[in-house]
Amino acid sequence: MPTPRLLLLPVLLLLALAAAAPAGASTTQESMFQDDPLLVYGTETTGALPTGQSFSAAQETVQKRTLDKLKRLGVDRIRVSVFWALVAPANASRTKPAFNAADPGQYDPEAWTRYDKLLVNAANRGIAVNMNITSPVPRWAAGNPEREDLVGTYEPDPVEFARFVTAVGTRYSGTYRPVAGGPALPRADYWSIWNEPNQPGWLTPQWVPDRSAPGGFAEAAPRIYRALADAMWSGLQVSGHGGDTILVGEMAPKGQVTARGISRAMKPRRFILRVYCLDDNAVPLRGADATRNGCPTDGPVEAFRDAHPGLFKVTGLAHHPYEVSQRPDAPPLDPEFFTTANLRALGSLMGRIFARYGAPVPGKLPGSFPLYLTEYGYQTSPPDPLGVTLAQQAAYLNQAEYLTARNRAVKTLSQFLLIDDRPVAGKTAAARFGATFQSGLQTLQGRRKPAYAAYRFPLHVVRSGRDAKVWGLLRVGRPNTRETVRIEGLARGAKRYRTLRTVRTEPRRGYLEAAVRLTRTTRVRLAWTDPATKAVVRSRSAVIGVR
Structure with a gap:
């Protein structure tokens, strides 16, 4: 019987390719990460979060430990x-x-302590920060809903919100000293406006009864959000952050298909069009429709543009393109939803919106509206029986990374959660897991899922006939360095991986791409040896089937 090495050699023929990001792909896409229970609340239990304003030394220890782990994962x-x-x-x-x-x-x-500590501890590790100012709203700054459960999200006062943003911006201006003669706090220079304003968990009412149509409903959340965006813009200008990265949107990817009501989520396409006072065809609202949405009923469109710098002078659009349980390239079931599969449609829509008002598209890429994907992840089974498998989570996260890296409009992709949320009490899986996320790279007990390695060193393989394109991202490599990465293969019948070839990453972010030609089914993985520690970092193993 031939040895594994002899098996490997005749069946793997490598095609030489330059190891660089492909033409049209991004080389500057940031790696973002969010886990508020660990970073903001400093708790690893992920059960009921602390409600008080104090932040203990033990909580800061959790915060620091989490930042250390994120640094080792290559988070920017x-x-x-x-x-x-x-x-x-x-x-x-x-x-x-x-x-x-x-x-x-x-x-x-x-x-302020939890946020002061977080900015200082992140800066000490070279990790930048995106400050998303959002609900819940203090009771004295909210409207008066009929349902008590909506108090934290109901009709936030934009004037009070502008004041709060001013306070946050002033404190994190880079010159503010909490203690006279003490050190100044770090500067925050990256901001986003509210969280998922098209979802009732963050902003209500989404819809209100339409007096002109008994039994009908009119949009409410877009009008409220428009005022909040202007308020945040104002607060950031006053506090010296006018030149910072400022993102609008932060939408959830989906909404209720037909149901409407005070706490019924709105589809993102409809939501963003109404925020900009446009109808479903991206034409300015007029008459009663404009009045219901708090929009001008007549006059030049430029007047609306100039009156709302919080909508038109932003750096880009933030969005959460979750698919949760389907492949990242699976088209959404509703064309008014926006997931990783139709991001170009979202960018095109934003381009149309800005063109309608004669506003220049932000950024340096003509015709390409900047998209910041500030939340993303996959719900897994276990523990949620409605989630994807652990292996699928790893593969789908890597595929999403591949898809977004090839879209030059995408500036960042964020992983949501390091550790799974704790499920709530309930009789059904939907009740236990529906209000929490199990999208972490680790289980609630701290066990690493396959997605942990997949996040650290993404790998995606695209097959074309007898060839397979191997794409990767050495997230944990040294900055601005062309690292040497090994493509390793396992032939059918072999017991050990062998190095097929070595490739060099592009220096800015660590992307690589190469092609292999195979005549037998095999597995492929990537490996990199850290020159400093000699530790070997490997990607997940991907199966390639070749006819």
């Missing part, structure tokens, strides 16, 4: 939810306390 930036009610004083009171909400010095110093 973390997305941080700045929860308004978590910082605001008397957040459960209907009456606003007597204080200047635009002055960070007039808040309880303890209320």
Whole structure:
């Protein structure tokens, strides 16, 4: 019987390719990560989160340990939810306390501690920060809903929101000193406006009864969000952040198909068009439709553009293109949903919106609207029986990385959760897992899923006839360095992987691409030896079937 090595050699013929990102692909896409329970709350239990404003040394230890792990995973930036009610004083009171909400010095110093520590600890590790200022809303800054469960999201006061943003921006301006004569806090220079405003878990009402059509509903969330975007823009300008990265949108990928109501999610296409006062054909709303949406009923379109810099002078659109349970290239079931499979449609829509108002598209790529994918992940089974398998999670995350890296409009892709959420009590799987996320790279018990290695060193293989294109991202490589990566193969019948060839990564982000020609089914993986530690880092193993 031939040895494994002899088996390998005749069946693997390599095609030489330059090891660089393909033409048209991004070489600057950031790796973002979010896990608020670990980073903001400093808890590894992921059960009921602490409700108080204090932040202990033990919580900071969790925060630091998490940042260390993210650094080892190659994370460039973390997305941080700045929860308004978590910082605001008397957040459960209907009456606003007597204080200047635009002055960070007039808040309880303890209320800022978790964020102060997080920015300092992230900066010490070379990890940048995206500050997403969002609900829940303090009771004194919210409207008066008929349902008590909506208080934290209901009709947030844009004037009070602008003051809070001013306080946050001032505190993290790079010059603010909490203690006279003490060190200044780090500067935050990357911001996004609210979280998933087309979802009732973050903003309500989504719809309100339409007085002109008994039994009907009119959009409400876009009008509210438009005011919040302008308020945040104003607060950031006042606090010295006018030149920072500022993102609008932060939409969830889907919404209710037909159901409407105060807490019924809105489809993202409809939502963003109404935010910009456009109908379904991207034509400015007029008459009663405009009035219902808080839009101008007449006048030049340029007047609306100039009145809303928070919509038109932003850096780009933030979006959450989750598919959750399908392949990342599976077209969404509704054309008004936006997932990783139809991001170009989302970018095209934003281009149409800006063109309608004669506004220049942000960024440096003509005709390409910048997209920032600030939440993404896959729900897994186990533990959620409705999720994808652990192997599918790893493969789908890598495929999504491949798809977005080839889209030059995409500036970042964010992984949502390091550790799974704890499910809530319930009789059914939908009840237990429907309100939580099991999209972590580790289980609740801390066991690494296959996605952990897949995130650290993404691999995606595209087959074309007898050839297979091997694409990878050495996320953990040294910055601005052309690293040497081995493509390793396992032939049918072999017991050991053998190096098929070595390739060099492109220096900016660590992408690589090469082709192999195979005549037998085989597995392929990537391997890199850290020159400093001599530790070997490997990707997941991908099966390639060749006819």
